[in-house]
Amino acid sequence: xxxxxxxxxxxxxxxxxxxxxxxxxxxxxxxxxxxxxxxxxxxxxxxxxxxxxxxxxxxxxxxxxxxxxxxxxxxxxxxxxxxxxxxxxxxxxxxxxxxxxxxxxxxxxxxxxxxxxxxxxxxxxxxxxxxxxxxxxxxxxxxxxxxxxxxxxxxxxxxxxxxx
Amino acid sequence: xxxxxxxxxxxxxxxxxxxxxxxxxxxxxxxxxxxxxxxxxxxxxxxxxxxxxxxxxxxxxxxxxxxxxxxxxxxxxxxxxxxxxxxxxxxxxxxxxxxxxxxxxx
Numbered sequence: 576x577x578x579x580x581x582x583x584x585x586x587x588x589x590x591x592x593x594x595x596x597x598x599x600x601x602x603x604x605x606x607x608x609x610x611x612x613x614x615x616x617x618x619x620x621x622x623x624x625x626x627x628x629x630x631x632x633x634x635x636x637x638x639x640x641x642x643x644x645x646x647x648x649x650x651x652x653x654x655x656x657x658x659x660x661x662x663x664x665x666x667x668x669x670x671x672x673x674x675x676x677x678x679x680x681x682x683x684x685x686x687x688x689x690x691x692x693x694x695x696x697x698x699x700x701x702x703x704x705x706x707x708x709x710x711x712x713x714x715x716x717x718x719x720x721x722x723x724x725x726x727x728x729x730x731x732x733x734x735x736x737x738x739x
Numbered sequence: 740x741x742x743x744x745x746x747x748x749x750x751x752x753x754x755x756x757x758x759x760x761x762x763x764x765x766x767x768x769x770x771x772x773x774x775x776x777x778x779x780x781x782x783x784x785x786x787x788x789x790x791x792x793x794x795x796x797x798x799x800x801x802x803x804x805x806x807x808x809x810x811x812x813x814x815x816x817x818x819x820x821x822x823x824x825x826x827x828x829x830x831x832x833x834x835x836x837x838x839x840x841x842x843x844x845x
Binding site for chain 1: 819822823824825826827828829830832833834835836837838840841844
């Protein structure tokens with residue numbers, strides 16, 4: 576894709592918020608679908624080599640998305656997004672909690688606020704994540720990334736080890 | 740209970756203390772003087788900063804000097820870089836998905 580699509584990520588330490596803004600070269604309805612339809616969400620939400628597996632998607636206020644990030648070894652990390660506000664093609668708010676496979680929520684969680692806007696065929700998605708603690712934020716990374724990265728590094732070490 | 744680094748640096752007085760200590764190690768007495776605070780108030784701030792390892796005590800003679808620990812801040816930077824990578828990877832995948840969706844619509 577074009578490199579001119581803007582990406583911005585900032586952490587407001589005092590407010591304990593993460594702001595993420597990203598432009599997409601697609602009309603807003605497509606981006607909205609990618610965020611709200613289970614089959615499409617599962618195609619991109621988990622950074623490779625993880626995969627996203629949505630078990631329940633009930634996209635309405637009071638509804639929830641119950642999903643797992645699955646590692647290549649098949650390890651599942653579950654999370655629940657409970658939708659607290661939906662303004663079609665404009666905004667989604669949800670409370671996010673990590674959970675076990677039986678949907679028992681871990682406290683504390685984080686509050687997500689996602690806003691969609693479109694200008695001259697470019698759709699901008701602005702996300703605000705409020706976390707109660709740094710530990711919670713760190714866990715957010717572990718969930719999707721750290722293990723995957725660690726795995727890659729381990730594989731590399733194994734490869735290098737074999738050559739010694 | 741481990742102190743939360745976010746909460747530790749959310750306080751403007753603690754940020755000011757950190758800024759000052761980053762330039763020069765200080766005793767609690769010197770801090771109290773600089774910020775026109777009671778020793779008791781300074782002790783509380785020191786406790787919070789020390790518990791999350793942002794500052795470290797070093798006895799010199801009969802005084803204790805507090806030093807800034809830059810590694811802790813680097814840890815934060817490292818963590819931030821990982822967060823960026825996660826979102827970049829996620830959104831690059833979304834770019835591909837959107838491209839496929841656009842082509843399917845045609």
